[in-house]
Amino acid sequence: MTEAVNGASNTTQQYSASSLTPASSESLGKDAFMQLLVSQMRNQDPLSPTSNEDFIAQLAQFSSLEQMEELNGNILGLAVLQQSNALMAQLTDSAxxxxxxxxxxxxxxxxxxxxxxxxxxxxxxxxxxxxxxxxxxxxxxxxxxxSGTNTTQTTTETTDAEGDSEPA
The missing domain is CATH 2.30.30.30 (SH3 type barrels.)
Structure with a gap:
């Protein structure tokens, strides 16, 4: 029984170390999840402790949610980029x-x-x-x-017998 408790605390330490490193601006969500997980472990009933599998399942759900949020942000960024490209194409074609x-x-x-x-x-x-x-x-x-109005004027010069140039 002692090994099971030690195994659970080792698992918690591993996830704490990897989840608490601030990788992005969403680290507050990770920190809050880890605090909730640690609090849940501290306050669990010693006679019927939560299994490691339950904790791992919760962590997997949180990880999936985080990945979906990141994917959503990437898709929004792509949509903005696509709209910008469409505007530039319109401007180029119109120019x-x-x-x-x-x-x-x-x-x-x-x-x-x-x-x-x-x-x-x-x-x-x-x-x-x-x-x-x-x-x-x-x-x-x-x-x-x-092709529109031609605003360029062309002038031609001719040279007379004495070598003087005159506009035509």
């Missing part, structure tokens, strides 16, 4: 429209208009194009009609 002429449905009047995209921004998780000074959600664009 390709800068300088292009597009047809769109005016968000205020509902009329179909044509204009040039001058800038792009993300607003409330959606790409918003600035078309000729008006903010238009990307979803309102119905057609990309051309």
């Amino acid at each position: 390709a429209l800068i300088g292009k002429e597009v047809q769109y449905i005016d968000p205020t009047s509902g009329d179909e208009l044509t204009g040039n995209v001058t800038s792009v921004k993300i607003e409330d998780g959606l790409a918003v194009l600035n078309i000729d000074g008006e903010d238009v959600p990307l979803g309102n664009v119905t057609e990309i009609t051309g």
